[in-house]
Amino acid sequence: MYYYVINPAAGKGKINQVQEKLRTRLRELGIDGEFAKTTGPKDATKMVKMAIEKGYNTVVVVGGDGTVNEAVNGITKENVAVGIIPMGTSNFLAHRLGITGWQQACEVLAARRISSFGLIAAGQKYFLSTLTLGFETDLDKQVETAEGTSLTGRLGQFWQGWGHAQNYEPLSCKITIDNNLELEAPLFSLSITNQKFDHPLADNRLIVTLFDKPSQRQLTSYLWRVLKKDYIEDGFSRFGAKRVVIETTPPTGLMIDGQVSSRTPIAIRLTNRQIRFITEKPDTSFKSE
Amino acid sequence: MAKTDVFNVSSIDTVIGSGVKLKGNVSSDGDIAIDGALVGNIKSGGHVTIGINGRIAGTIHATSATIAGYVDGNVTAGDSVSIGESGQVHGDIDTGRLEIAMGATFIGASKMKPVVAAEVAERTEVSG
Numbered sequence: 001m002y003y004y005v006i007n008p009a010a011g012k013g014k015i016n017q018v019q020e021k022l023r024t025r026l027r028e029l030g031i032d033g034e035f036a037k038t039t040g041p042k043d044a045t046k047m048v049k050m051a052i053e054k055g056y057n058t059v060v061v062v063g064g065d066g067t068v069n070e071a072v073n074g075i076t077k078e079n080v081a082v083g084i085i086p087m088g089t090s091n092f093l094a095h096r097l098g099i100t101g102w103q104q105a106c107e108v109l110a111a112r113r114i115s116s117f118g119l120i121a122a123g124q125k126y127f128l129s130t131l132t133l134g135f136e137t138d139l140d141k142q143v144e145t146a147e148g149t150s151l152t153g154r155l156g157q158f159w160q161g162w163g164h165a166q167n168y169e170p171l172s173c174k175i176t177i178d179n180n181l182e183l184e185a186p187l188f189s190l191s192i193t194n195q196k197f198d199h200p201l202a203d204n205r206l207i208v209t210l211f212d213k214p215s216q217r218q219l220t221s222y223l224w225r226v227l228k229k230d231y232i233e234d235g236f237s238r239f240g241a242k243r244v245v246i247e248t249t250p251p252t253g254l255m256i257d258g259q260v261s262s263r264t265p266i267a268i269r270l271t272n273r274q275i276r277f278i279t280e281k282p283d284t285s286f287k288s289e
Numbered sequence: 290m291a292k293t294d295v296f297n298v299s300s301i302d303t304v305i306g307s308g309v310k311l312k313g314n315v316s317s318d319g320d321i322a323i324d325g326a327l328v329g330n331i332k333s334g335g336h337v338t339i340g341i342n343g344r345i346a347g348t349i350h351a352t353s354a355t356i357a358g359y360v361d362g363n364v365t366a367g368d369s370v371s372i373g374e375s376g377q378v379h380g381d382i383d384t385g386r387l388e389i390a391m392g393a394t395f396i397g398a399s400k401m402k403p404v405v406a407a408e409v410a411e412r413t414e415v416s417g
Contacts, residue, residue: 181313181329183305212306236306237325240317 002026002033002083002109003056005044005071007063010088015062022062022085022102029110033058038067048074057081058278060109062102064088065257072119072275073126083109083278093257096129096197098280108280116274117196118204123266127256128275129197131268133248134189134211135168136226137255154227161223170213172249177208177241185237187248188213192268195240206270208244210237243269302335307342314347321351324358337366341375348380363397 008015015022026032034056038044048059048071060083061071068084075082085105086094099105119126139161173187189211195202214222247265254262303317309325316332323331324340330347331337337351343358354366357373363380364370370384374392383400 177313181311181315183309183311185306185309185325210306210309212308237304237309239303239305239315 001056002031002058002060003048003051003054004033004035004060004062004085005047005051005067006035006037007044007061007067007087008037010063010067012089014087018102022106025103025106026109029106031106031109033060038063042070044070045074047071049076052076052080058083060085060278062087065090065093066259068093069127069257069259072128075275078274078276081112081114081276081278085109090259093129097277104280109278113279114276115196115200115279116276117194119271119273119275120192120194120206120268121271122254122256122268123262125256125262126271126273129193129257131192131257132189132255133246133252133264134171134187135165135213136189136191137253137260138168139164139226140255140260157227158223161227162219165214165219165223168213171252173210174247175208176245177239178243183237185210187211190246192244194270204270204274206241206244206268208239208241212236243267303333307340330362339376341373354384 006015023032023035036047038047044061044063044067051059052075057079058081059071059075061068062085064086065088067088072082083105084094084097084099085102086099087102094100094105099108117128119128120131122131168188170186170188173185173190175183177183187210191209193207195205195207245265245267251264253260254264254266256262302319303315303321305311305323305325305327307324311325311327312329314329314332315321315323315327318334320335320337321331321333322338322340323343323345325342326344328346331345331349331351333351335352337349337354339345339354339356339358339360341357345358345360345362348362349360349364349366351366353368353370354364355371355373356364356376356378358375359377361379363383364378365383367385369386369388370382371388372378372390372393372395374390376390377394379396381397381400382395385402387399387401389395
């Protein structure tokens with residue numbers, strides 16, 4: 001049985017425009033279920049916990065990154081599968097799972113390809129896909145980078161980003177890797193992701209990527225990808241780890257799965273907890289249920 | 290470049306760029322490329338590349354190694370070691386095949402395994 005957690009405020013109320021069509025499509029695909037709406041922060045966590053107690057083994061989040069993160073924090077059993085119908089202002093996690101829109105998301109749910117991803121702890125918080133800090137995070141605070149922005153809006157964001165990049169001073173960064181390797185570098189931007197999102201057959205592992213300040217020539221494509229919230233993997237340094245401790249001078253904010261959250265210094269580690277996601281990625285390792 | 294083939298998916302390459310300082314030991318099942326400074330040892334199940342800006346104070350253990358920077362320590366590579374024209378190795382090298390470019394610096398002893406006749410024939414065939 002499917003339990004749908006709907007955030008009616010996500011994506012500026014986008015769900016309200018498509019709700020009937022969505023329910024019809026889910027019925028057609030034979031994956032209808034119980035629908036419940038959140039009414040405030042942390043509601044999704046409580047609702048998911050209750051749904052699992054009631055015996056639901058599939059939870060589908062209809063919302064954005066914030067709602068998904070709340071829902072994931074309510075998963076108390078490892079046999080529960082989590083699906084996403086992206087409706088938020090930021091749908092970074094859905095995109096990393098290959099889910100691009102609500103109609104395609106319905107097909108993905110019906111196909112039910114499952115893959116487990118290790119939960120990553122960042123201080124007291126947990127996340128699944130990507131943590132960033134440095135220029136990218138700073139830019140997100142300065143510029144509204146919501147999806148669905150018009151081309152004119154995007155160009156405006158781009159020029160704001162261009163100006164911000166010219167004045168951005170790299171951070172002084174120290175990273176302790178797996179308690180035995182210390183790294184020091186000036187840092188324009190940094191990202192940490194679970195390698196499994198890009199290499200579905202691989203084990204869960206943190207991949208830390210460091211970015212140098214892009215040259216004027218590289219800046220155009222870099223900014224465009226940052227504003228589109230694409231995952232960027234071609235940094236100047238990259239290494240794998242199970243645990244990293246990051247310190248920066250000055251301390252700086254972090255973005256976790258598309259949400260601004262927490263600050264340096266921070267310890268980040270891969271936990272033993274796994275979350276089973278219904279994913280689009282057409283890889284033979286995914287088992288259909 | 291990350292490896293995506295099904296046989297070696299867990300060995301994402303380690304790349305350390307110039308301007309980065311490392312202290313400790315670096316190990317990976319995959320390839321390692323260092324263009325920064327490392328005080329510590331390198332252990333790789335694949336190929337190790339020390340870039341032109343790379344400065345290593347420690348030993349290197351790998352299948353093969355290409356050195357264009359500075360290494361102060363012993364290098365052990367079962368397959369091959371290549372020192373480029375900008376490369377400097379201050380330490381002993383233990384490897385199957387050794388290539389030293391004109392202008393390279395190698396201060397130390399080299400230890401190589403004898404090449405068996407079949408390998409010589411194979412190499413002659415390939416190059417011929």
